[in-house]
Amino acid sequence: MTVLILGATSDIGGEIAKILCPGRTVVMCARRPDAIPALPEAKEVHVIPFEASDLTSHRLIVNEAAQFGPITHAVVCFGILGSQERALSDEAHAAEIATIDYTAQVSMLTVLADVLRQQSESSTIYAFSSIAGWRARKANYVYGSTKAGLDAFCQGLMDELHGSRVSLVLARPGFVIGSMTEGMKPAPMSVTPRVVAEAVVKQQRSGTIWIPGRLRLLAWVMKLVPRPVWRHMPR
Numbered sequence: 346m347t348v349l350i351l352g353a354t355s356d357i358g359g360e361i362a363k364i365l366c367p368g369r370t371v372v373m374c375a376r377r378p379d380a381i382p383a384l385p386e387a388k389e390v391h392v393i394p395f396e397a398s399d400l401t402s403h404r405l406i407v408n409e410a411a412q413f414g415p416i417t418h419a420v421v422c423f424g425i426l427g428s429q430e431r432a433l434s435d436e437a438h439a440a441e442i443a444t445i446d447y448t449a450q451v452s453m454l455t456v457l458a459d460v461l462r463q464q465s466e467s468s469t470i471y472a473f474s475s476i477a478g479w480r481a482r483k484a485n486y487v488y489g490s491t492k493a494g495l496d497a498f499c500q501g502l503m504d505e506l507h508g509s510r511v512s513l514v515l516a517r518p519g520f521v522i523g524s525m526t527e528g529m530k531p532a533p534m535s536v537t538p539r540v541v542a543e544a545v546v547k548q549q550r551s552g553t554i555w556i557p558g559r560l561r562l563l564a565w566v567m568k569l570v571p572r573p574v575w576r577h578m579p580r
């Protein structure tokens with residue numbers, strides 16, 4: 346039973362790894378292997394260098410991880426918030442956000458679904474959307490648009506995997522206090538990476554989960570706000 350963490354220096358991914366690691370083999374994939382957190386309770390820990398924008402490496406990495414044992418949990422937790430302000434005039438940065446937060450996610454999720462489907466063990470893939478993708482805001486619409494696309498991709502993939510041995514859990518967290526949001530004032534209903542990790546691993550079947558759960562209500566209200574008002578919403 347192998348737990349695969351793609352983006353192993355992620356705050357949320359690190360917390361999920363801590364919860365899932367006892368007695369299991371864990372494969373930690375990161376672009377900064379030196380910064381990977383220790384997992385003393387894991388049976389074994391293996392490290393694979395991982396640069397998400399290198400799409401051709403995705404299948405090789407998943408195949409390499411599967412050699413340590415069937416992948417029962419795959420956590421796709423890499424991502425960047427990027428700078429919306431910079432993306433207004435720096436198209437390379439806008440494209441970088443789109444590549445890491447959409448294209449690379451689509452590529453990795455496609456590989457995982459394909460490889461895990463061929464295993465005889467049941468498995469779960471964890472992917473991360475965001476409230477930011479629910480309705481794009483002026484303040485972070487590049488990032489938000491990638492999450493909207495990823496969310497739609499995952500809804501379709503979930504249906505595609507229905508009836509197979511592979512489950513897909515799609516998390517829609519709100520503001521998570523951690524590295525990605527460092528220096529920002531926590532938004533209402535903020536949560537910690539630990540809270541997100543506990544919520545996703547608790548989910549036993551394919552499904553979409555808001556974190557915290559009451560964010561779902563706020564999300565529906567968000568859709569009703571008239572655009573002239575919405576335009577002025579802060580991040």
Ligand SMILES: NC(=O)c1ccc[n+]([C@@H]2O[C@H](COP(=O)([O-])OP(=O)(O)OC[C@H]3O[C@@H](n4cnc5c(N)ncnc54)[C@H](OP(=O)(O)O)[C@@H]3O)[C@@H](O)[C@H]2O)c1
Pocket residue numbers: 352353354355356357358375376377380395396397398421422423424425445473474475476517518519520521522523524525526538
């Ligand atoms: N934090 C939030 O408020 C929030 C809210 C909703 C959804 N989410 C989503 O939840 C997921 C996890 O977020 P988090 O809070 O755990 O973020 P995080 O702590 O900032 O971690 C992001 C991870 O992505 C890795 N990464 C970034 N670019 C990469 C690249 N080109 N190649 C390989 N790895 C790369 C980072 O590596 P380095 O350590 O090397 O930078 C880091 O491991 C993301 O998809 C995020 O969009 C987060």
